[in-house]
Amino acid sequence: MMQTLKVTAVAGLFAALGFAGSASAQTPVTFQLNWTAGGANAGFAAALQEGFYKEAGLDVTIVQGNGSGNTAQLVASGQAQLAYADAVAVSQLIAKGAPMRVVSTIYQSNPNELIALKKTGIKSFADLKGKTVGVPAGSSQTTMLPLLLKANGLTEQDMQLVNMPMPSMVPSLLTGQVEAILGSLDSYAIQVRAQGAEIDEFPFADYGVPTVSTSIFASNDFIQKNPEILRNFVRASLKGWSFALDNPEKAVADVKALFPDANADLVTKELAAITPLFCSADAKFVGRAEPAHWTKTQDLLSQVGLLPQGQDPASYYTNDYLPAEGEMRACP
Structure with missing residues (x-):
């Protein structure tokens, strides 16, 4: 509530x-x-x-x-x-x-971005093929997803998208339940770093969604x-x-x-x-x-x-x- x-x-x-x-x-x-x-x-x-x-x-x-x-x-x-x-x-x-x-x-x-732990080896959107990606339900990331995928030559079928409650996003990434998340530089990335994790970030605005x-x-x-x-x-x-x-x-x-x-x-x-x-x-x-x-x-x-x-x-x-x-x- x-x-x-x-x-x-x-x-x-x-x-x-x-x-x-x-x-x-x-x-x-x-x-x-x-x-x-x-x-x-x-x-x-x-x-x-x-x-x-x-x-x-x-x-x-x-x-x-x-x-x-x-x-x-x-x-x-x-x-x-x-x-x-x-x-x-x-x-x-x-x-x-x-x-x-x-x-x-x-x-x-927009502050949205793809976030992945460095240890996953994800270095570009192309690396999402075959990966599990967390998406926050009811969010602007969900709204922009079709444009983001098109701009980077991907489709939803290229990866496993997991819609989840927003509070579950960071824990799911840190525990390996998902390999990347569609998060944001003003919230999710900060929360992940606060847990001591090293991450790679790929801002939507730099990858076709300005x-x-x-x-x-x-x-x-x-x-x-x-x-x-x-x-x-x-x-x-x-x-x-x-x-x-x-x-x-x-x-x-x-x-x-x-x-x-x-x-x-x-x-x-x-x-x-x-x-x-x-x-x-x-x-x-x-x-x-x-x-x-x-x-x-x-x-x-x-x-x-x-x-x-x-x-x-x-x-x-x-x-x-x-x-x-x-x-x-x-x-x-």
């Missing part, structure tokens, strides 16, 4: 979402994550703990998740309204008619009814991420304060691992994927049927709720 942790920004009477309240009231907003607490959420934790959401008039509740695919489905089905997940999983559902839209992209490149990645998105209903709330949330969130990039030690402390069960050492390593993703793929600003990157993502995914041919990439996202460029953090 997903754990919900709420920090009340200010005491007093809160207005119901979508309705006006008193001048001192904070507007409650629930934000659904794609994953459990860690460095991947540090910017949002900083936005809350450093008071950026409060300054924006928001009382934010952060709900942990268990995979981008699952989080995207929650919004598509109306069980959540504002969330964070891989853009590919979100775009697939939008293409099928789900009423939602990406409003800010945090990871410009797609727009983890993004803030919202249901169309939420967007239409709460445009200013959304703008304020995005602005405060990006402020939180900028703070986390400039003050990683404080951001780690913010994660720990918000999520007491988080491992500070792992959070530190996770935040360091994702930092290069914010300005990859020729991004000009933290929080905004460029139109050319969306077009490339559409072209790649449509080649393997993950998105429909001819779909306008602009149908997946809007930049209307981003701050003005002068307020955004420019990429170097």
Whole structure:
């Protein structure tokens, strides 16, 4: 069951979402994550703990998740309204008619990668033939698998794919139940190294899957009814991420304060691992994927049927709720 942790920004009477309240009231907003607490959420934790959401008039509740695919489905089905997940999983559902839209992209490149213990001798994707590979159920890795295989001249029949719960991935690799896993540089790889294992890593982005990645998105209903709330949330969130990039030690402390069960050492390593993703793929600003990157993502995914041919990439996202460029953090 997903754990919900709420920090009340200010005491007093809160207005119901979508309705006006008193001048001192904070507007409650629930934000659904794609994953459990860690460095991947540090910017949002900083936005809350450093008071950026409060300054924006928001009382934010952060709900942990268990995979981008699952989080995207929650919004598509109306069980959540504002969330964070891989853009590919979100775009697939939008293409099928789900009423939602990406409003800010945090990871410009996806963090997913193939991970193998050095002792297995796997040195390329071609070496996966005949191997057993763990795949996390309900994840963005599963969503991208057809494109990954095609880009590397493989088919599902070339290997034994084992769908498994996410908590089982690292133990299964370490104990030899699988010979490789489709993991990520911001989570699984760090967990494996923490156990003293030596690994080889093969990032998806370097092997044919350079797609727009983890993004803030919202249901169309939420967007239409709460445009200013959304703008304020995005602005405060990006402020939180900028703070986390400039003050990683404080951001780690913010994660720990918000999520007491988080491992500070792992959070530190996770935040360091994702930092290069914010300005990859020729991004000009933290929080905004460029139109050319969306077009490339559409072209790649449509080649393997993950998105429909001819779909306008602009149908997946809007930049209307981003701050003005002068307020955004420019990429170097």
